[in-house]
Amino acid sequence: MILQGYSGSELGLLVYKQGKKASAQKEKHRYFSEKNFESFKVPLLFPYGEEYLYSYIDGCDALSVLLKEEIDYEKLANKIVSVIKELAKEKQCFLDSLCYNTSAECIFNKLVANGIDWKLSGKISSIINLPVTLSHGDLTFENILLVNNSCDDVYLIDFLPLFYPSYFLDIAKLFQDIDGNWTQIRYNKEFPKKAKNIIREIIWDSLPEEYKVQHNALMVVSFARILPYAKNEHDRNMIKKEIEKFLEKIN
Numbered sequence: 001m002i003l004q005g006y007s008g009s010e011l012g013l014l015v016y017k018q019g020k021k022a023s024a025q026k027e028k029h030r031y032f033s034e035k036n037f038e039s040f041k042v043p044l045l046f047p048y049g050e051e052y053l054y055s056y057i058d059g060c061d062a063l064s065v066l067l068k069e070e071i072d073y074e075k076l077a078n079k080i081v082s083v084i085k086e087l088a089k090e091k092q093c094f095l096d097s098l099c100y101n102t103s104a105e106c107i108f109n110k111l112v113a114n115g116i117d118w119k120l121s122g123k124i125s126s127i128i129n130l131p132v133t134l135s136h137g138d139l140t141f142e143n144i145l146l147v148n149n150s151c152d153d154v155y156l157i158d159f160l161p162l163f164y165p166s167y168f169l170d171i172a173k174l175f176q177d178i179d180g181n182w183t184q185i186r187y188n189k190e191f192p193k194k195a196k197n198i199i200r201e202i203i204w205d206s207l208p209e210e211y212k213v214q215h216n217a218l219m220v221v222s223f224a225r226i227l228p229y230a231k232n233e234h235d236r237n238m239i240k241k242e243i244e245k246f247l248e249k250i251n
Helices: 022-033 062-067 073-089 103-113 118-127 167-178 182-187 193-206 215-229 233-250
Strands: 012-015 045-048 051-055 059-061 144-147 154-156
Touching (some): 059 062, 062 073, 062 144, 073 167
Antiparallel strands (some): 012 051
């Protein structure tokens, strides 16, 4: 909700989070808000009881802007590339209380927990080798805010603690819309084809070969992560189709 006060007061967005990950998500936002990044900004965070309050940003999420086709696709893609590179260069991470042993073990356990057959989970986890880096955790177009529908001032919001901290998983999240059909599944709207083509080419060309060889496996992981949150059987089946699509590309 947007808080509106008396004349001269500031606006803020009150974020209600519940469950065991709520405090970790709050601390991750705080962690990012206290750092200085060149490619993006983070709303200021203020204490507010069990919830938390961050400064209101007068902008619109990138997905909404893309659906209206009111943006320079190349400029947006290059901005996203700069964000990815900045996350990648920080060889530190927000671990919170999460524990892990090896990348393969983490991936395997996550896939099995999300309902993927254990044999397939074993195959996928054997392909993936994740670098430990700084990570947003849920780097979708919806969590990229654009001030004045441009890429001059970009804010990231809704940080999420990951089961394994790696910017590779952030890239796969973005590709849910670029190579997958996440917008269709969630909103029953088509992600503009021209935007897909231009943004994909620019981002893909910027990625290290280490990511590219794992891309299809990481897409399986990305869609498997959201499978438990399907709102209905129709959405669940559509997510499963995406998983099967990328599994076939591996086979």
